[in-house]
Amino acid sequence: MFETYDLKNFGARIRKIRKSLGYSQTQVSTETGVHRDTLRRIENGNNIVTFDTLNKLSMFFKKDLFHEIAHYNTNRNLLNYYEKIDDIISSYDYDKLINISNDFEVNFKDKSPSDFSLYEGGVIEQFRLIVKGIEKLIKKDQDNKKIMSIFKEALKLTLKDFNLYNFSKFKYNLFEIRILIMIAVALKRDNNYEKSNEILKFALKSLDFSEESLLNEKKLIIKCFSNISYNYHNMNNYMKSLEYAIKGIVYAINQDIIYALNHLYYRKGIAEYLLDKDESIYKDSLNKAIHILEIKGYYELAKKYKEITKDRYNIYLDR
Structure with missing residues (x-):
């Protein structure tokens, strides 16, 4: 992940800290070894602060500037x-x-x-x-x-x-x-x-499938599985739709993520229905989709899911 900073406001913050301590740019430069022109450019928001410079200024100002810059x-x-x-x-x-x-x-x-x-x-x-x-x-x-x-x-x-x-x-x-x-x-x-x-x-x-990947990256992985499954459904390839829905469900459960799990269970249930699986099997998947929506507080969306399922597939869900 690339990092970018609001250099103008961070520079203004450095200037404010320096002045509050009563130091001139020349004094800071002499004590820290940071060139005066570099300090001037940092305070004007025209210079990216290096690790070494930030460390020197932190030691001199007795402030954790690494924590400060995170806010910018x-x-x-x-x-x-x-x-x-x-x-x-x-x-x-x-x-x-x-x-x-x-x-x-x-x-x-x-x-x-x-x-x-x-x-x-x-x-x-x-x-x-x-x-x-x-x-x-x-x-x-x-x-x-x-x-x-x-x-x-x-x-x-x-x-x-x-x-x-x-x-x-x-x-x-x-x-x-x-x-x-x-x-x-x-x-x-x-x-x-x-x-x-x-x-x-x-x-x-x-995308990164490792355990160390960020939560938002894991969500994107789940989103991809869900959309691929739906695309295969629209292509009448229900075996592939089921395959990718299951892959997404397994991944989401292994990562303890509920995000978009309702979509995946719904796609799984519809694929199972269209592949003539036993009623108890596809209804279990579809009811899980509804239950997850209700857990997340999306009651209106859960109601819409049930209506669509009844109108489109003549499937009546219990929940």
Whole structure:
């Protein structure tokens, strides 16, 4: 994971600490060995602070500047927003999406392009485009080409040569893989299930399956399994749909993650039904999907699941 920082505000914080202790830049430079010009550039937000410099200043100011700089980690802030977005994609909660979008704009509204590196600015604009694309998905906008173009535009901010034909040539960070998955979702909505699965399987290979991987990365893995299973369902390949649903369930349970587990159990149950499995088998899977939604507090969504299952498959669920 790359790290980016709000250097302007962190620099202002360093200046405030220095002045509160009554030191001039020259005094700090003399005592620490940090060049005065380097210190000036740090305080003006024009210089990335090295580990060695941060350590020297921490010792001199008698303050843990490593802890201080963590509060100015732009990616940490962005990661928090992306984690919230992950849950919204799962629940399709439009009101929460708008609240997060508004909160994001409040946090970043006073930032001018000069406050960030070119890369950081691109990542921030990426988030805005992702919100725009997800909003269209939640509102069931039928213009899938437009939705896809929004997500492709977002990826091109950091991978300028990206397109649907060369996507496998790039290495992606977690932010970018999220967008790649959303492109696959848009392709699924456009009935291009094979291309969607091609992208999702590539995303799976790019993600870290180790125990040490981040929670949000594990969620992306589960999301990929769920979408691949659904794509195979739409391709009438119910054996493959069942296979990927089970893979996702096993992975989620092994990681003690409930996220999107309802989708996976639902896909498993429908595949079992369409493969003429015993009623007790497919109903068990479907009822687990409903139960998980209720545990998460999504009672209306659970009700909708049951109605769709009854109307589409003539299956009456107990819960």
